[in-house]
Each structure stands twice: as C-alpha cells, then as structure tokens.
Amino acid sequence: MSVLLRRLTISTIAVAAILAIGPLTALGALSASVADVAFGQVAYSHAQQIQMGTLTLTASDTGLLGTNSGWNVTLRSSAFVYSGPNSGTAIPAANLAITTAQPPTWISGQAISATGGPRTTNATGALNVARKTIQADGPGGILGPYYGIGTYRQLVDVSLLVPGQTRAGTYTATLTVTIATGP
DSSP: OEEEEOOEETTEEEEOOOEEEEEEOSSOEEEEEEOOEEEOOOOOOSSOEEEEEEEEEEEEEESSSOOSSOEEEEEEEOOBEEESSSOOOOBOGGGEEEEEEOOOEEEEESOOBTTTBOEEOOOOEETTSOEEEEEEOOOSSTTOOOOOOEEEEEEEEEEEEEOTTOOSSEEEEEEEEEEEEOO
16 A cells, blocks of 8 residues: 655655554454654755655554565655645655665564564665565474564654755655565
8 A cells, every 4th residue: 555755845854654464364454554754854945855764664563474475665755745735746755765774673473583573674775666674584494483573663764865956845755664574
C-alpha cells in the first residue's frame, strides 16, 4: 500500500506515512507502517538546504506462530509533487535519502536474536529506489529456529535536499512501505 509524504511547504515540511500489509497466512500476518515525521522550517533561499528527520518504522509478524518464513521491509519514495499558485516544480524522489537505518528494538513477542534478527541492513541512499532497512531470517532448519515473530520498531534517519529557489507551496510525495516474506 502506498502512503502519503505530505506538506512540504516552503515554510514547513512534514512527512506522513501510514500502512502497508504483506501476505497473510493461517497462522500469522505481516504488517509494516511508518509514523509521521516533521522536518524543521524551510525558508525560501537561493541555495539548497538539507532538512533532517527520523521515520519510525514498525514491523510485525503476528499470529499463533508467525509466518515462519522470515521477512524484510523496504521503503521507496515518489517525487514531491508541487501544488500551489507559484508555478513550482517537483522535488525529485532521489532528494529524500536514508542516512542511517538504526538497529531495531523489541516491542512484543519473540526477543531479537543476534544471529537471526530482526536486524538492520544498514541501508543508506536515495529513496527513488526501494531500500531494505530491516530483516528477520527464516527458519534455521526443518523445525526452526524461527526469528522475528513479534513486533519491532526501527528508527530510520532521513535527509531531504530542498533545491535552491524552490517555490513556496505544498509538495506531496508517496512513500511505499513494503513487508515481504523471506530475508
């Protein structure tokens, strides 16, 4: 499911992302979402500006036994499309980038394993392509062990490059959050 990165006004930048749901099994369900992040004030300038923010990603493999297949989460952004009266142009998706994908923290369910995860992929780079930020390994054998059966949170630090002479207005992008089975 795609979600909206909203309101890049040249006085305020805010990013919102809601929910992407992956495959369902009889025993478990995968889900991932990103909470809102607000960038600081952006004043009009002839020079480019960099705004920093942090996305809060939540990933879950829930149900009786989870999916037992392992999972991974990717993030990808579209361009920030302009709306307003000042004939602005889009800010490219490549201008939104991951600077650090932090190690995940446990919320509920199975503890984090040093060997099987969930763990960060240490992804960095522009979000004009899908970037895998977190993964949990599948079973280590016919009877397991299984990893990532629970709910986990990951902080993903991002930067947004606002080009010089960006016109005042609202800029909206779509952030796609995908959770899939398998590492």
